[in-house]
Amino acid sequence: GAGVSQSPSNKVTEKGKDVELRCDPISGHTALYWYRQSLGQGLEFLIYFQGNSAPDKSGLPSDRFSAERTGGSVSTLTIQRTQQEDSAVYLCASSSHGGGASSYEQYFGPGTRLTVT
Amino acid sequence: AQSVTQPDIHITVSEGASLELRCNYSYGATPYLFWYVQSPGQGLQLLLKYFSGDTLVQGIKGFEAEFKRSQSSFNLRKPSVHWSDAAEYFCAVNSGGYQKVTFGTGTKLQVIP
Numbered sequence: 001g002a003g004v005s006q007s008p009s010n011k012v013t014e015k016g017k018d019v020e021l022r023c024d025p026i027s028g029h030t031a032l033y034w035y036r037q038s039l040g041q042g043l044e045f046l047i048y049f050q051g052n053s054a055p056d057k058s059g060l061p062s063d064r065f066s067a068e069r070t071g072g073s074v075s076t077l078t079i080q081r082t083q084q085e086d087s088a089v090y091l092c093a094s095s096s097h098g099g100g101a102s103s104y105e106q107y108f109g110p111g112t113r114l115t116v117t
Numbered sequence: 118a119q120s121v122t123q124p125d126i127h128i129t130v131s132e133g134a135s136l137e138l139r140c141n142y143s144y145g146a147t148p149y150l151f152w153y154v155q156s157p158g159q160g161l162q163l164l165l166k167y168f169s170g171d172t173l174v175q176g177i178k179g180f181e182a183e184f185k186r187s188q189s190s191f192n193l194r195k196p197s198v199h200w201s202d203a204a205e206y207f208c209a210v211n212s213g214g215y216q217k218v219t220f221g222t223g224t225k226l227q228v229i230p
Contacts, residue, residue: 033217042223043161043207052213091160095218103209104149106218108161 002026004109006092012115013082021077025094032069033095033106034063034077046090049075052114066088082116088112119144123221130198131229138163138193138224150191151209151218152182152204161207165189178202203228 005024013019025032034046045059049052050067064082069075081085093106120143130136153163153180164184165176193206193209208221 031215031217035220042205044219045217045220048217050217053215056217091163104213104218105151105163105166106153106209108160110160 004092004094004107006109006112008112010113013030015116016081018080019082021090022093023075026107029094033093036088042069052108062082065112083117087114087116119210119212119219121208121221124226125224127220129227131228132200133197136195136198136203140191141189142210144212149211152193154156154204155186166185171192198228
């Protein structure tokens with residue numbers, strides 16, 4: 001089946017503009033993660049969705065960042081009033097939780113490279 | 118709360134030499150443990166995982182890792198490194214249920230001829 005997809009693959013925006021990044025997880029995966037990876041840096045956890053539970057937003061760096069997951073599937077990460085320090089690759093991953101040998105293994109999308117000018 | 122530590126930020130090895138990347142986790146019970154690799158400009162790929170059973174797990178590309186409960190470690194090893202192994206390696210832990218996966222900060226591996 002299809003893997004995790006993200007769109008757009010690249011986004012260039014002007015400082016102060018809002019952007020939306022999209023993630024389509026693997027069908028049936030209940031867990032969805034967003035990460036940020038700045039140039040040469042490791043993975044920075046942003047937000048975690050699990051089923052119908054309230055998302056874990058503990059990694060969001062500021063209130064300019066928000067995310068939603070509609071119908072337990074597609075997720076959108078929104079960054080308002082973008083700043084240059086928001087430039088990074090934004091990665092989405094999905095996984096199934098709760099049982100089976102493949103549980104908890106994360107499948108990553110190719111990422112969205114965001115450049116704020 | 119679960120956490121994972123990768124104490125080595127950068128490691129340089131000669132091609133053909135053996136490799137060991139360290140990973141320590143903090144969690145009371147037996148966690149689920151993972152190693153991922155990210156080649157330059159690429160996404161993350163699962164190398165191997167440990168859930169239960171045999172504490173020595175084999176992965177792709179000739180990698181293996183050993184779970185040592187007494188040391189709270191899950192170190193990644195390869196007997197002979199190839200130039201194509203140059204990448205960043207991430208250890209990750211999950212405590213099961215609906216807890217989120219936690220990643221380490223990564224170890225960048227440089228391979229010299």
